[in-house]
Amino acid sequence: MRIDIISVVPALMQSFFEHSICKRASQAGLVSIHLHDLHDYSSKKFRQVDDYPFGGGAGMVIAVEPLSTCLDLLLAERTYEDIIFLTPDGQTFQQGLANQLSLSENLLFICGHYKGIDERIREKYVTREISIGDYVLSGGEIAAAVCADAIIRLIPGAIGDESSALTDSFQDGLLAPPVYTRPASFQGMDVPEVLLSGHEKKIEAWRHEQSVKRTQERRPDLLQ
Ligand code: 6GU
Numbered sequence: 001m002r003i004d005i006i007s008v009v010p011a012l013m014q015s016f017f018e019h020s021i022c023k024r025a026s027q028a029g030l031v032s033i034h035l036h037d038l039h040d041y042s043s044k045k046f047r048q049v050d051d052y053p054f055g056g057g058a059g060m061v062i063a064v065e066p067l068s069t070c071l072d073l074l075l076a077e078r079t080y081e082d083i084i085f086l087t088p089d090g091q092t093f094q095q096g097l098a099n100q101l102s103l104s105e106n107l108l109f110i111c112g113h114y115k116g117i118d119e120r121i122r123e124k125y126v127t128r129e130i131s132i133g134d135y136v137l138s139g140g141e142i143a144a145a146v147c148a149d150a151i152i153r154l155i156p157g158a159i160g161d162e163s164s165a166l167t168d169s170f171q172d173g174l175l176a177p178p179v180y181t182r183p184a185s186f187q188g189m190d191v192p193e194v195l196l197s198g199h200e201k202k203i204e205a206w207r208h209e210q211s212v213k214r215t216q217e218r219r220p221d222l223l224q
Contacts, residue, residue: 001031001104001155002078005144006070007111008049008062010035012141022149025158033148041066041073050114059115067110067121080106082128085121086140086147087112090129093147095170097130101147102154109147111140173222177210 005013016022017033025031039047043065050060071083081104091097101107110117110126122129132143153159169176180191194206215222 001102001152002034002106003031003109003148003152004034004036004074004080004107005109005111005148006036006038006067007139007141007144008038008113009139009141010037012139013145016145017148020149021153021158025152025155028157030155030158031152036070036074038062038066038070041070043069053115057115061115062113062117062121064118064120067117068124071108071110071121071125074108078106080104080108080127083108083110083125084128084130084147085110085112085117085126086131086143087116087129088131088134088136090131092134093130093132093143093150095150095168098147098150098154102151104151107151109140109144111144113139170222172211174211175214175219175222177207177214 007013013035017026017035022031022033026033038049042049049062049066051063053059053061074080082101084107086109110121130143130147132146137143154165159165165171167176180195184191184196192206194202197203
């Protein structure tokens with residue numbers, strides 16, 4: 001998978017992608033991430049990328065010109081399954097969408113900033129708009145990193161234990177069950193006996209039961 005990310009502050013994401021599972025996946029050749037600084041596509045004297053909003057009002061708007069230049073260059077090289085604009089008025093990002101996007105060959109993220117981007121870019125290029133939740137961030141960079149992480153870890157081989165991504169919270173519509181490691185007893189608190197039994201069927205049943213219980217208690221909305 002190839003992921004291109006257009007941003008006015010690519011440095012915000014640089015070290016993130018050089019660490020974590022993203023680094024692992026890159027080294028394994030499963031994904032390549034390409035950060036593009038929008039300023040590099042400006043034809044203005046001081047590499048300016050934003051301008052005052054027509055009609056007035058507070059804040060700046062990312063202009064059409066540098067974005068369309070950057071997008072046209074990328075689109076001349078390859079096609080993208082999706083051109084995704086990160087924006088608080090987008091569709092809320094969920095595991096199901098991460099699963100779907102993890103099957104992509106090429107994804108392109110556009111990070112918003114300031115008051116947003118010129119609406120005509122959204123009309124002409126953007127195929128999907130994503131928000132990561134109902135709160136406002138200063139820019140789309142952290143949201144792009146969140147989405148990329150959730151997507152990349154689903155690529156087979158990206159995480160050590162192949163089965164591990166499948167047992168994540170949300171993957172089966174339920175929250176994950178509690179987990180324990182040694183010691184079996186800590187200050188009088190004992191690990192549930194079934195986990196020490198070696199009885200695979202019973203362990204699986206216990207974990208499922210705990211998942212359902214936890215989901216009922218914490219996120220009953222997921223069971224609707
Ligand atoms: Cl994608 N961008 C910004 N700026 N704020 C957000 C968001 C995205 N998702 C939630 N809040």
